[in-house]
Amino acid sequence: MVELVSDVHEIKAQQRAGWDAVSAGWDTALETFERGAMSATRRLLELGGVREGQTVLDLGTGVGEPALTAATLVGPSGRVVGLDFSSSMLAIARRRGAALSNVEFVEGDLEYVDFPERSFDVVLSRWGLMFAVDRSSMFERLRKIIVPGGVLAAAVWGPASSVPMLQLGFEPLVARLELPPPPPGAPGPFSMSDGDQVAHELKAAHFSEVSVTEFTVPFRVASMQEYADMTKALTPPSIKNMIKERFGSVDDPATWKAVGETVAPYAKNGEISLPSTALCIRAVA
Ligand SMILES: C[S@@+](CC[C@H](N)C(=O)[O-])C[C@H]1O[C@@H](n2cnc3c(N)ncnc32)[C@H](O)[C@@H]1O
Secondary structure, three states: OOOOHHHHHHHHHHHHHHHHHHHHHHHHOHHHHHHHHHHHHHHHHHHHOOOOOOEEEEEOOOOOOOHHHHHHHHOOOOEEEEEEOOHHHHHHHHHHOOOOOOEEEEEOOOOOOOOOOOOEEEEEEEOOHHHOOOHHHHHHHHHHHEEEEEEEEEEEEOOHHHOHHHHHHHHHHHHHHOOOOOOOOOOOOOOOOOHHHHHHHHHHOOOEEEEEEEEEEEEEEOOHHHHHHHHHHHOOHHHHHHHHHHHOOOOOHHHHHHHHHOOHHHEEOOEEEEEEEEEEEEEEO
């Protein structure tokens, strides 16, 4: 855990700028990503028991999931709030949800939510919580904003090796750019991949009926090219700049060819299947 306040501010500023910068890429890659990711949304809605009339919060909503799907379930008598700290991501979510009157998207940090106590029946998050710097205090805050008996239902990633959708394309970038490994304990996509540890943290924050279960997200891409295009769209500008510096262009063909080729062994029957392990958390406030 990061101790120094100045470090936290710095980490947050960098994280926010990074997400703002990749928001257009998330928009571009939406169809490819949701082909698999929508099943994780459905799993979370099931785990959360989301139903008509409820008030639901989606943390780290990005371009709008699972908030938008939750809004269709809670109906006109319910309400969904999608929260993210990236204003660029939120702009896309708002565009996507423009036709829905029961969902709003607000800017905020998922670690420092300041809604009144007992505001939500269900709190959801699909691949957002892993970016928290201090999970213990986040879980404490989240429990308080959920009604007693309400549910936190969230997906985080399992270990990197079980998430080919993200990890395969990253490997050639690490190798070609000689990227150092992230510092241990740093927030990031795989920072919650130890399910036992996560369960322990939730219980310490006084959640009950805690479960952390594996869920296979059935990601599929049509071709190596589609995988390379998606990876490129989601690659942060800091890494793209390194590609440009080292190889002369962000579009360096050898780099993206190497990225695409990582999924070749997963090709079968005319498509490429990249089943990836999410850990699905369910905890009762
Ligand atoms: C991997 S994306 C997931 C987006 C969306 N939930 C989905 O599944 O498509 C993570 C999102 O969490 C947001 N995020 C990361 N850290 C955050 C924080 N501390 N507070 C609010 N949002 C955060 C990012 O801006 C980004 O939109």
